[in-house]
Amino acid sequence: MSGRNPVLQEVLGIRPHLLVLNKMDLADPHQQSRVLEQLRQQGCSHVVFTECQRDTNVEKIVPLFAKLVSSSPRYHRAENAEYNIMVIGVPNVGKSSLINSLRRLHLKKGKATAVGGEPGVTKAVLTRIQVCETPLVYLLDTPGVLPPKLVSVETGMKLALCGAIRDHLVGEDIMADYLLYVLNRQQQFGYMERYGLPEASDNIRHVLKYVALTLGKTQKVKVLTGTGNVNMMMLNYSAAAYEFLRAFRAGHLGRVTLD
Numbered sequence: 001m002s003g004r005n006p007v008l009q010e011v012l013g014i015r016p017h018l019l020v021l022n023k024m025d026l027a028d029p030h031q032q033s034r035v036l037e038q039l040r041q042q043g044c045s046h047v048v049f050t051e052c053q054r055d056t057n058v059e060k061i062v063p064l065f066a067k068l069v070s071s072s073p074r075y076h077r078a079e080n081a082e083y084n085i086m087v088i089g090v091p092n093v094g095k096s097s098l099i100n101s102l103r104r105l106h107l108k109k110g111k112a113t114a115v116g117g118e119p120g121v122t123k124a125v126l127t128r129i130q131v132c133e134t135p136l137v138y139l140l141d142t143p144g145v146l147p148p149k150l151v152s153v154e155t156g157m158k159l160a161l162c163g164a165i166r167d168h169l170v171g172e173d174i175m176a177d178y179l180l181y182v183l184n185r186q187q188q189f190g191y192m193e194r195y196g197l198p199e200a201s202d203n204i205r206h207v208l209k210y211v212a213l214t215l216g217k218t219q220k221v222k223v224l225t226g227t228g229n230v231n232m233m234m235l236n237y238s239a240a241a242y243e244f245l246r247a248f249r250a251g252h253l254g255r256v257t258l259d
């Protein structure tokens, strides 16, 4: 929901489109029916949950597209039986991974488009990439785009947690604090066991202390005293916040649906 772009919806609304909700392995499976119902109420009924690293459900995409296009009278051109499909979405959702996954499935071919863990890996619209032989399907990878104006701070936070906005632009410490708030609200207490906390806490500094201790994130700090400089070991809270976010994105803190 947070990643949907109303401008694109307006511009492309008339064309057949499919909403691919990727990284389903990281989302809470119990929330799928609620999400589908909410999307249906918004007029979006063609939705597929996928996991592109393991090609889960990716095989559903081409047949669904073929059906969607053939049932749209505007696209009845018998002489041209190839499909050109544009893949659009916020940065880092897995657009390039989806294209690579489709190629693996339908063409038994490897990577045609670069994948990265940071937003902004795809910088330009590449030439179209063939992903299927019958029917002949080409996809256009596009750089991830965010709506020009985010609806709320919370929407921005969710997108940042998903890696759609570069961490340093938001601040790892603030993102870690928001993440802890979400985990506690959803009663996802996996972080307690992972970092050895005796009980749940809504104090991010307290939690990050355990993260830093578990992962050995310390730094030497020079302290000036009256009798000379003393080197002290301090906990590195910034490194701990970064690790906390990384663990969440890898699914180590549980399967969480932010929206």
Ligand SMILES: Nc1nc2c(ncn2[C@@H]2O[C@H](COP(=O)(O)OP(=O)(O)OP(=O)(O)O)[C@@H](O)[C@H]2O)c(=O)[nH]1
Residues within 6 Å of the ligand: 022, 023, 024, 025, 026, 050, 051, 052, 053, 054, 090, 091, 092, 093, 094, 095, 096, 097, 098, 114, 115, 116, 117, 118, 119, 120, 121, 122, 123, 142, 143, 144, 145
């Ligand atoms: N857990 C999980 N990770 C995924 C999945 N699909 C892609 N990824 C990872 O997500 C990261 C981003 O993937 P990309 O395919 O580069 O994403 P993109 O949308 O093309 O990114 P931009 O080019 O920045 O817009 C990579 O580290 C992928 O390995 C998935 O289904 N599950």
